[in-house]
Amino acid sequence: MTVPTVQHTEGKKDVTFRVFRFNPQVDSKPYFDDYTIPVEKGITVLRSLNYIKEHIDGSVSFRAFCQAGICGSCGMRVNGLSQLACTTQVWDVLAKSREPGIIKVEPLRNLPLIKDLIVDMDPLVDKMKHYSNWVDSTMPEAEMGKKEFLISEAEFLRYDKATDCILCASCVSECSILRANKDYVSPAVLLKSYRMSVDSRDSLHEQRLAELVKDHGVWDCTHCYRCQESCVKSIPIMDAIHGIREDAIESRGMKDTSGSKHAEAFMIDIEKKGKLVEATLPIRTNGVIWTLQNLLPMAVKMIMKRRTPPPPPLVKSAKGIKIFREMFREMTEHVKQDHKSHKN
Amino acid sequence: MKPFDIVIVGGGGAGLYAAMEAMKTNPALNIAVLSKVYPNRSHTSAAQGGANAALANKAKDDTVEMHIFDTIKGSDYLADQDAVDVLCSEAPKIIRELENIGTPWSRLEDNTIAQRPFGGAGRPRCCYCSDKTGHTILQTLYEQCLKKGVQFFNEYFALNLSVSGSRSNGLIAMNMKSGKVEAFPAKTVIFATGGYAKMYWNRSSNAAGNTGDGQAIAYRAGIPMKDMEFVQFHPTGLRKSGLLVTEGARGEGGYLLNKDGERFMARYAPEKMELGPRDLVSRSLETEILEGRGFDSPAGKYLHLDLTHLGADLIKSRLPQIREMSMNFEGVDPIEEPIPVRPTAHYSMGGIDTDNQTRTVMDGIYAAGECGCVSVHGANRLGGNSLLDILVFGRIAGRTAAEEAGKFTPGTISEAEIAGQWDEIRSGMHASGHYERYGELREELGQTLALNVGIFREASLLKKGIADIAELKERAKKLRIFDTSDVFNTNLMQVLELKNMLDLAETVAAGAHARQESRGSHTRIDFPVRDDANWHKHTLATQVKGKVTLGEKPVTMGRYELQERTY
Ligand SMILES: Cc1cc2nc3c(=O)[nH]c(=O)nc-3n(C[C@H](O)[C@H](O)[C@H](O)COP(=O)(O)OP(=O)(O)OC[C@H]3O[C@@H](n4cnc5c(N)ncnc54)[C@H](O)[C@@H]3O)c2cc1C
Ligand code: SF4
Ligand code: SF4
Ligand code: FES
Numbered sequence: 029m030t031v032p033t034v035q036h037t038e039g040k041k042d043v044t045f046r047v048f049r050f051n052p053q054v055d056s057k058p059y060f061d062d063y064t065i066p067v068e069k070g071i072t073v074l075r076s077l078n079y080i081k082e083h084i085d086g087s088v089s090f091r092a093f094c095q096a097g098i099c100g101s102c103g104m105r106v107n108g109l110s111q112l113a114c115t116t117q118v119w120d121v122l123a124k125s126r127e128p129g130i131i132k133v134e135p136l137r138n139l140p141l142i143k144d145l146i147v148d149m150d151p152l153v154d155k156m157k158h159y160s161n162w163v164d165s166t167m168p169e170a171e172m173g174k175k176e177f178l179i180s181e182a183e184f185l186r187y188d189k190a191t192d193c194i195l196c197a198s199c200v201s202e203c204s205i206l207r208a209n210k211d212y213v214s215p216a217v218l219l220k221s222y223r224m225s226v227d228s229r230d231s232l233h234e235q236r237l238a239e240l241v242k243d244h245g246v247w248d249c250t251h252c253y254r255c256q257e258s259c260v261k262s263i264p265i266m267d268a269i270h271g272i273r274e275d276a277i278e279s280r281g282m283k284d285t286s287g288s289k290h291a292e293a294f295m296i297d298i299e300k301k302g303k304l305v306e307a308t309l310p311i312r313t314n315g316v317i318w319t320l321q322n323l324l325p326m327a328v329k330m331i332m333k334r335r336t337p338p339p340p341p342l343v344k345s346a347k348g349i350k351i352f353r354e355m356f357r358e359m360t361e362h363v364k365q366d367h368k369s370h371k372n
Numbered sequence: 373m374k375p376f377d378i379v380i381v382g383g384g385g386a387g388l389y390a391a392m393e394a395m396k397t398n399p400a401l402n403i404a405v406l407s408k409v410y411p412n413r414s415h416t417s418a419a420q421g422g423a424n425a426a427l428a429n430k431a432k433d434d435t436v437e438m439h440i441f442d443t444i445k446g447s448d449y450l451a452d453q454d455a456v457d458v459l460c461s462e463a464p465k466i467i468r469e470l471e472n473i474g475t476p477w478s479r480l481e482d483n484t485i486a487q488r489p490f491g492g493a494g495r496p497r498c499c500y501c502s503d504k505t506g507h508t509i510l511q512t513l514y515e516q517c518l519k520k521g522v523q524f525f526n527e528y529f530a531l532n533l534s535v536s537g538s539r540s541n542g543l544i545a546m547n548m549k550s551g552k553v554e555a556f557p558a559k560t561v562i563f564a565t566g567g568y569a570k571m572y573w574n575r576s577s578n579a580a581g582n583t584g585d586g587q588a589i590a591y592r593a594g595i596p597m598k599d600m601e602f603v604q605f606h607p608t609g610l611r612k613s614g615l616l617v618t619e620g621a622r623g624e625g626g627y628l629l630n631k632d633g634e635r636f637m638a639r640y641a642p643e644k645m646e647l648g649p650r651d652l653v654s655r656s657l658e659t660e661i662l663e664g665r666g667f668d669s670p671a672g673k674y675l676h677l678d679l680t681h682l683g684a685d686l687i688k689s690r691l692p693q694i695r696e697m698s699m700n701f702e703g704v705d706p707i708e709e710p711i712p713v714r715p716t717a718h719y720s721m722g723g724i725d726t727d728n729q730t731r732t733v734m735d736g737i738y739a740a741g742e743c744g745c746v747s748v749h750g751a752n753r754l755g756g757n758s759l760l761d762i763l764v765f766g767r768i769a770g771r772t773a774a775e776e777a778g779k780f781t782p783g784t785i786s787e788a789e790i791a792g793q794w795d796e797i798r799s800g801m802h803a804s805g806h807y808e809r810y811g812e813l814r815e816e817l818g819q820t821l822a823l824n825v826g827i828f829r830e831a832s833l834l835k836k837g838i839a840d841i842a843e844l845k846e847r848a849k850k851l852r853i854f855d856t857s858d859v860f861n862t863n864l865m866q867v868l869e870l871k872n873m874l875d876l877a878e879t880v881a882a883g884a885h886a887r888q889e890s891r892g893s894h895t896r897i898d899f900p901v902r903d904d905a906n907w908h909k910h911t912l913a914t915q916v917k918g919k920v921t922l923g924e925k926p927v928t929m930g931r932y933e934l935q936e937r938t939y
Contacts, residue, residue: 037805048529051857051859052859053857053859054857055802062764069702070612072700081812081862081863082809082810083811085854086810086852086853086854086855086863087854087857087860087863088854089855089860089863091409091862092414092580093409093413093415093579093580093581094413094417094579094580094612095579095580095613095615096418096579096615096697096701097696097697097700097807098417098418098693099409099412099413099414099415099417099579100412100413101409101410101413114699117700140665142549142859142860143857143859146860148549149410149526153410153518153526156515156518157518160519161515161518162474162515162516162518162519163473163474163512163515164519165474167472169396171472172468172469173465173466173468173472173473174465174467174469174475175468176427176468176472176484176485177471177472178482178483178484178929179479179483180479180483181479181481184478184479186478186500187476187899189515191476191501191504191507191508191511192504194412194417194507195410195412224474227474227476229472229474230474231844234737301589348855351460352888
């Protein structure tokens with residue numbers, strides 16, 4: 029569906045929004061509709077969608093509420109990248125568009141599709157429940173309201189950034205492991221779990237951690253950094269993931285779960301090659317069959333898109349034991365620095 | 373279907389606190405929380421500044437009594453003083469309680485909850501978490517509700533109460549995911565659906581869904597609305613979108629400047645300057661603009677909010693959300709340039725008339741939060757008192773409903789009534805011949821309100837506003853719904869929201885027209901002074917045979933006598 033081409037005026041561009049459509053009541057499979065509208069500088073993707081809904085096709089369905097990047101309703105994929113429609117400038121996207129003048133708008137991935145750009149958030153809420161994403165206060169209910177916990181600025185800063193999360197699910201949509209395993213804990217839930225666990229008011233630390241180190245938990249993360257790169261609030265999610273792993277190794281030791289297998293896998297990698305070989309990790313942790321069933325199809329797809337770490341033979345041995353030692357220490361003690369070197 | 377003991381409509385701060393407290397009061401009760409958005413998306417998340425409580429962490433000499441006085445004075449003496457007593461005395465306890473269950477408050481050097489100055493308050497008593505206070509409170513409450521196993525009906529849109537005579541049988545709502553209209557027979561219903569300031573649309577800081585649904589439902593059920601004419605304009609909305617730049621920015625030391633670079637607040641509030649109460653600061657900005665001292669732009673006239681002298685560090689650490697919004701929606705980095713601002717419709721003081729226990733006139737129906745009117749804000753709400761209001765009265769609503777649920781036996785909601793609602797809401801899908809478009813009517817409503825029922829009001833303008841709204845209501849009968857599907861029909865939801873706004877706009881304009889005085893946020897050019905002899909009272913707007921009918925209710929006084937309100 030296209031409206032008659034609008035004449036170009038100063039400061040306006042005709043932009044075609046290629047919108048993912050699917051109405052489960054009538055459509056057997058999804059398709060795309062094109063809507064071409066004039067867009068001036070400073071207009072967001074959400075405002076464009078609103079315009080399309082109000083002036084061209086009232087049936088285009090998407091969520092939006094605050095329109096200010098606060099509520100997390102409007103997460104969607106714009107030209108392939110999960111983000112908030114209400115804070116994404118059309119002209120910025122256009123500048124990077126592979127197909128000139130066209131912006132593709134699709135629903136978030138890794139959550140069940142409901143209609144058009146709307147996905148079901150319930151699985152995420154269920155995971156928040158499963159991993160006890162709340163503070164279970166050490167203070168008895170009867171005592172509450174009488175006095176404050178005294179909390180240092182330093183402690184506050186430990187979870188300050190994590191509490192920025194607006195549950196928009198952009199990171200969930202970008203997570204590489206979730207594509208293969210829908211039961212995987214999810215980056216946002218890891219982030220929230222971490223936020224709770226570093227809160228001195230919380231009493232559930234051990235219990236939460238015990239759940240996090242099980243299958244589908246923190247050790248399944250492949251360190252691909254996709255979640256962090258796509259976080260709409262620029263939250264260092266990997267700090268949280270590393271934080272939980274560090275915590276697990278420290279307080280639970282190395283041998284008790286598949287997680288420790290994972291940790292060992294890390295170390296053997298480092299030992300052998302002097303370098304982290306992420307592509308082989310899932311096999312060692314989960315066994316060959318699980319990997320073949322769950323990860324290989326995805327890995328192939330990802331390699332095609334050049335998203336995955338190179339397969340093992342391409343990883344050359346690092347020179348010298350010194351580097352190895354450094355990396356080893358980073359992995360087990362100062363995991364956060366690992367994050368920095370990744371980012372560089 | 374077995375009736376629910378409590379159905380809570382709304383998953384914002386008020387609704388969630390009510391749910392938590394109701395479960396605490398009686399864990400055996402069958403409680404449902406309905407929300408048209410996932411609770412964590414509710415507009416409470418937008419509150420940046422903070423919540424007031426006389427904790428005396430920052431100013432050791434702060435007291436509950438001072439908080440009470442500031443609130444009453446701020447309300448221009450229209451608040452009920454017994455209700456304000458409850459609000460302010462409960463404040464320290466409820467803020468600590470929130471702290472105890474995990475709210476990440478910012479901290480002072482002595483590790484206590486941080487507090488900062490806020491408009492209209494004599495002491496720095498606004499508790500905050502950088503500039504995401506509402507967001508973190510809402511997160512915490514949602515987390516705690518998940519922990520307690522509260523039964524959520526997410527993305528359910530409340531349509532109407534089912535009423536037999538003067539009794540409620542419960543609620544009728546649409547499940548957005550399936551499109552089905554469902555019955556929620558209930559002994560008690562708590563409305564906590566938030567404010568109605570979005571009726572001003574582009575000149576409003578509110579979320580798209582702050583359309584006053586709960587108020588409109590109650591209004592149609594014959595429950596009176598109180599003080600609807602009082603709509604607070606926040607002084608500093610972003611010029612293009614109406615989105616809010618929080619008072620926190622001025623609390624941290626920001627300046628308001630006109631095009632001559634003058635800190636014009638010196639003219640209007642020489643002592644408090646930028647930290648004067650909202651209504652006064654908004655009128656000052658509007659006056660600067662009307663008198664030609666504003667900047668011009670295609671998006672309208674505006675003024676400057678200057679933070680540049682605060683420095684990058686402070687802006688980054690204390691006001692990161694403001695900076696982000698200013699860059700996203702105005703293309704301005706407040707570290708380098710002043711932010712373009714103008715007043716924006718922000719908060720609805722009016723709402724469903726309740727007593728101090730949040731009861732309405734209808735048995736078993738309660739209201740709390742921005743959708744209710746106790747009244748603690750009177751003619752003007754102080755910044756930081758609304759989050760407090762939703763917490764304190766959300767909790768009272770939960771407790772009261774839990775205690776009283778046993779008293780009521782609801783009737784049944786018939787299949788025929790459900791089918792009738794289904795047909796009615798979907799009638800616009802089959803419009804033939806001439807039809808109206810949602811976007812146009814909504815735009816016209818926002819415009820007539822901003823123009824005729826805005827910051828400065830006057831009889832002939834208000835008459836025009838009333839006539840416009842009546843005409844829009846008539847045209848709304850022909851609103852076309854273009855999406856004819858059942859599953860997640862957002863087009864249908866928009867149309868229903870618009871109809872709710874139109875119902876309420878009528879009460880706002882009628883109240884504003886009737887009230888022949890200037891008080892708090894309500895400024896009549898033709899009646900420029902407060903008239904205590906004739907107007908020291910609440911207005912009540914009730915729907916009788918489809919028409920708005922005005923009544924009144926006395927203001928409860930207490931320790932504080934009427935005084936002139938100066939700052
Ligand atoms: C930008 C901004 C900044 C603010 N800053 C501050 C501040 O710093 N300090 C302060 O004290 N106050 C502030 N306020 C005011 C304060 O945030 C609100 O008054 C308060 O959060 C309202 O809370 P609530 O629980 O009553 O409603 P909301 O949080 O608005 O929640 C309403 C709920 O009702 C649900 N609902 C609505 N209609 C329906 C329906 N038809 N069916 C089902 N569910 C429905 C919604 O889904 C939502 O869950 C601010 C307001 C704005 C707009
Ligand atoms: S780093 Fe881990 S959690 Fe983040 S996207 Fe990659 S696999 Fe998912
Ligand atoms: S972590 Fe970031 S991307 Fe993920 S849900 Fe939270 S805010 Fe969104
Ligand atoms: S609409 Fe709220 S984040 Fe975009």
